[in-house]
């Protein structure tokens with residue numbers, strides 16, 4: 001008897017290219033994220049992190065290469081892939097005239113979720129958004145918006161959680177809540193991909209990290225190797 005085949009990686013990116021006219025934003029990158037793992041994408045402004053996240057989230061297609069989510073090729077079945085993914089964009093994504101509760105209600109309806117209210121309330125509490133659950137997001141601070149975007153990405157318990165700069169401008173309690181959501185997603189077998197500028201938080205949130213520069217991955221390493229002064233030196237050496 002042969003052992004059963006191993007399940008496919010939750011995320012499998014192969015030779016991904018993204019071009020915007022003359023600009024080559026992503027130049028032939030490849031990586032995988034296994035179920036239950038958390039991987040970081042790091043790099044300076046313009047390195048190609050958000051573009052990679054957007055392709056995975058189905059915001060726009062790859063110019064070339066293959067993206068598989070739970071073994072499903074995104075190009076062939078983009079709708080199924082979208083359902084498997086929860087995405088916190090780096091900017092935007094919130095409707096200014098809608099409240100957090102209305103955002104969650106809409107998300108639940110679109111996904112035909114049942115009995116979602118308790119999870120919605122719990123998540124809002126964890127992210128300290130309970131008091132503003134019925135206030136339109138137009139008046140939210142940057143950090144409040146970031147926190148709500150993480151809530152919305154994680155709400156439907158996706159197989160793949162994509163968090164683009166989730167810690168940007170977020171206070172320590174928001175950081176703690178985001179780390180908790182990442183840990184919960186992993187415990188339930190979801191794969192997590194986090195794009196961040198913040199090396200220390202990548203160390204806390206992720207097992208492994210890929211460092212991007214100029215659209216390429218220039219280093220892949222356990223995130224623990226990016227810790228402290230020694231990690232700063234390693235990181236800088238990859239960026240320079």
Ligand SMILES: Nc1ncnc2c1ncn2[C@@H]1O[C@H](COP(=O)(O)OP(=O)(O)OP(=O)(O)O)[C@@H](O)[C@H]1O
Nearest residue numbers: 020023025043044045046047048049050051052090
């Ligand atoms: N829609 C677009 N049209 C044209 N060029 C784009 C577009 N989106 C991204 N780019 C370019 O692609 C490159 C990679 O951008 P991307 O946003 O992926 O970088 P990033 O690593 O996420 O940077 P940041 O940390 O600043 O968010 C940059 O040169 C950027 O100007």
